[in-house]
Structure formats: structure tokens, C-alpha cells
Amino acid sequence: MSDDTNPAGNSAEPEATGRQRLIAAVWPPRVTRAQLTVAVLLFVLGLGLAIQVRSTSEGGLLRGARQEDLVRILDELDDRSVRLEHEKQRLEGQRRELENSSDQAESARKQTRQKERELGVLAGTVAAKGPGIQITIRDTTGAVEADMLLDTIQELRAAGAEAIEVNEVRVVASTYFTDSGDSVRIDGHKVSGPYVFDVIGEPKDMEPALNIPGGVVQTLEKEQARVEVTRRKNITVDALRSAKRPDYARSSK
Amino acid sequence: MIAVLGLIVGVVAGLVVRPVVPTVVEPYLPIAVVAALDAVFGGLRAMLDGIFDDKVFVVSFLSNVVVAALIVFLGDKLGVGAQLSTGVVVVLGIRIFSNAAAIRRHVFRA
Numbered sequence: 001m002s003d004d005t006n007p008a009g010n011s012a013e014p015e016a017t018g019r020q021r022l023i024a025a026v027w028p029p030r031v032t033r034a035q036l037t038v039a040v041l042l043f044v045l046g047l048g049l050a051i052q053v054r055s056t057s058e059g060g061l062l063r064g065a066r067q068e069d070l071v072r073i074l075d076e077l078d079d080r081s082v083r084l085e086h087e088k089q090r091l092e093g094q095r096r097e098l099e100n101s102s103d104q105a106e107s108a109r110k111q112t113r114q115k116e117r118e119l120g121v122l123a124g125t126v127a128a129k130g131p132g133i134q135i136t137i138r139d140t141t142g143a144v145e146a147d148m149l150l151d152t153i154q155e156l157r158a159a160g161a162e163a164i165e166v167n168e169v170r171v172v173a174s175t176y177f178t179d180s181g182d183s184v185r186i187d188g189h190k191v192s193g194p195y196v197f198d199v200i201g202e203p204k205d206m207e208p209a210l211n212i213p214g215g216v217v218q219t220l221e222k223e224q225a226r227v228e229v230t231r232r233k234n235i236t237v238d239a240l241r242s243a244k245r246p247d248y249a250r251s252s253k
Numbered sequence: 254m255i256a257v258l259g260l261i262v263g264v265v266a267g268l269v270v271r272p273v274v275p276t277v278v279e280p281y282l283p284i285a286v287v288a289a290l291d292a293v294f295g296g297l298r299a300m301l302d303g304i305f306d307d308k309v310f311v312v313s314f315l316s317n318v319v320v321a322a323l324i325v326f327l328g329d330k331l332g333v334g335a336q337l338s339t340g341v342v343v344v345l346g347i348r349i350f351s352n353a354a355a356i357r358r359h360v361f362r363a
Contacts, residue, residue, distance in 0.1 A: 017359070017362075018301035018302070018303075018356075018359025018360060019301075019359065019360055019362075021300060021301055021303055022300070022301060022359075022360065025256075025300060026257065029255055030255075031255065033307060034305070034306075034307035034310075035255040035256055036255065037307045037310070037311055038255075038256040038259070038296070038307060038310060039255045039256045039258065039259030039260075040259060041259075041289075041292075041293075041310070041311065041314050042256050042257075042259040042260040042263060042293065043259040043260065043262055043263035043266075044263065044289070045260065045263060045286065045289040045290065045293060046259070046260045046261065046262065046263020046264040046265075046266070046267060047263040047264075047266055047267040047272075048267070048282055048285060048286045048289065049263075049264060049267065049286050050263070050264045050265075050266070050267025050268050051267045051272060051274055051282065052282050052283050052286050054267070054268065054271070055274070055279075056283075066280060066329070066334055066335055067329075068335070069335075
């Protein structure tokens with residue numbers, strides 16, 4: 001590095017102070033060789049200064065960083081991305097677990113709903129629809145009694161009836177039949193002829209079961225009742241009964 | 254006056270034109286700028302001392318820049334680039350301070 005002290009310098013005014021020289025150099029402007037060369041060099045300096053300042057402020061830290069720093073930064077970034085990758089895998093595993101468990105819960109809920117509907121059909125708390133038969137018993141002489149209707153119900157159940165309704169009364173496990181003068185009470189509801197049974201089940205099984213010799217139909221016809229059995233593609237059993245919580249019986253499981 | 258204008262024009266040009274610096278030169282630019290600053294302060298001091306010579310200024314400016322860049326380049330090759338460039342900046346900073354002190358004495362007489 002050189003020094004600018006030049007012993008062969010030409011001092012035009014030996015008695016002039018530094019300040020006067022400075023002012024003389026700045027004003028008035030003179031186009032001299034010295035001024036021009038200095039201007040060119042200062043132009044280069046200003047250019048470099050501006051470029052450097054701009055690249056430092058724009059390019060961030062990496063632009064001016066040296067090789068070993070860059071290697072270190074790269075290593076750190078690699079480490080970090082590995083760590084984040086691990087973290088990501090862990091979280092994805094967690095998400096899978098949660099999704100699986102919520103899937104399981106969903107299918108369990110679905111099964112429960114399905115079961116509820118099935119049990120509802122049996123318990124008479126939901127309406128049911130399906131193929132079946134319709135039986136109409138016209139009692140002209142008042143000879144039909146509760147036990148005959150009960151026999152009919154039992155025959156139908158033995159033949160695989162799944163949902164039964166008699167004159168808008170749903171027949172379930174606890175249903176009982178009692179005689180009440182000319183008519184019959186089913187679960188306490190007074191029902192009189194003609195008795196219409198809407199039965200959901202396999203018609204091919206139930207109709208022959210009713211019509212066997214000595215069966216329900218023959219017994220009723222012996223009592224002067226007219227019995228009609230018709231197969232239907234679509235029987236609707238929509239009489240409902242409310243679910244009743246048992247007072248004494250508890251699940252033993 | 255024209256010299257000051259040159260500096261201003263250079264800064265403006267650098268900000269407006271946004272020239273692309275080749276990557277080879279990039280690490281040496283900051284050191285070169287500091288070295289050039291040192292030369293400029295030296296020149297200013299010489300002018301106030303009344304011994305300014307444009308030839309000497311040109312030579313000192315260019316040699317300052319080249320030597321500073323060379324030292325950093327050598328440091329990079331030896332694996333001590335960071336430390337050596339710090340050293341160069343420290344030395345140049347000291348020189349700039351001493352020159353600034355001389356200029357201050359001239360201008361403010363204190």
C-alpha cells in the first residue's frame with residue numbers, strides 16, 4: 001500500500017492553509033487533468049460502493065459469504081431438513097393412526113345404527129317394509145276368538161314372519177291377546193273383524209304353513225270365518241310401539 | 254468539483270444500471286472498495302497538505318485495490334481468507350482514521 005505523501009509535490013501557494021486549498025479545489029470548477037483523473041477513479045469507487053451496498057442489502061447473507069461459511073450453512077440446512085423430515089414422518093404416522101381410529105369409530109357407529117334398525121323392526125319401534133302376505137279374516141258369526149288369532153301369529157312366526165301388524169296394532173314379543181265380548185283385545189287395544197294381518201316374511205314359506213291340512217286356515221273356516229291369504233310384493237308395517245325399558249330384567253353381560 | 258461529481262455519478266450509476274458483477278470478482282469487491290476509500294482519504298490529505306499529485310494518486314489508488322484483492326485471494330488459497338480479509342480491513346481502517354484525523358486538523362485546525 002502506498003502513501004500519498006510525495007516529496008516532489010508542487011505547492012503553488014506555500015502560505016495557503018489546507019482549508020483554502022480545499023475551497024480552491026472545489027470552487028470554481030476547473031477542468032484540469034488532475035481533476036479528470038481523480039473524477040474517473042472516484043467514479044469507479046462510487047460504482048463499486050453502490051454495487052457492494054446493493055448486493056449486500058439485496059442478496060442477503062449468502063451473497064458475500066465465503067466458501068467455508070457456505071459449506072457450514074449448507075450442512076446446517078441439511079441437518080435441519082433431516083430433522084424436519086423426521087418430524088413430518090412422525091406427524092404423518094400420527095395422522096394415519098387418528099384417521100384409522102376415526103374410521104373404526106365410524107364403522108362401529110354404522111354397525112350400531114344397523115343393529116338398532118334391525119332390533120327396531122323386531123321390537124316394533126321402527127316401520128318395516130318388504131315382501132310378505134296379507135291375511136284377511138272375515139268373522140261373520142263372531143266365532144273367532146283370541147286363541148285362534150294367537151295360533152295364526154304363532155304359525156306365522158314359525159314360518160319365519162319378521163314383522164306383523166294386526167289392524168294397525170304391531171305384534172311384538174310381549175303382545176298378548178284377550179277375549180272381550182264379541183271382539184278381541186290385542187295389547188289392550190280393542191280390535192274387531194275383519195282382522196287384517198300385514199306380515200313381512202317369505203311368502204312362499206308362510207302361505208303353505210297357513211294352508212296345511214288341519215292348519216290355521218282350515219280351523220278358522222270350520223268356525224264359519226272366511227280367510228283370504230294374498231301374497232304381496234310390498235307390505236308396509238308402519239304401526240309403531242314405543243320402546244319400553246324393562247323394570248327388572250337387566251342385561252347379564 | 255469535477256472529482257466530487259465523478260463520485261456522485263458513480264454511485265448513481267451503480268444504483269440505476271445494476272451491473273452484474275462476475276462471481277470471480279465478487280468476494281474481492283468489498284476489500285477493493287475499502288482499499289480505494291483509503292487511497293481517496295490519503296489523496297484528500299495530500300491535497301490539504303499541498304503535496305497532491307494526480308500521478309501518485311492514480312498509482313496509489315490502483316495499487317491499493319490490486320494489493321488488497323491479491324491478499325484476500327492469497328488468503329482464500331491458503332484457507333485463511335476470512336481472517337486475512339479481516340486483517341486487511343483493520344489495517345485500512347486504521348489508515349483511514351489517521352488520514353481523517355489529519356484532514357480534520359487541516360479543516361478545523363483542531
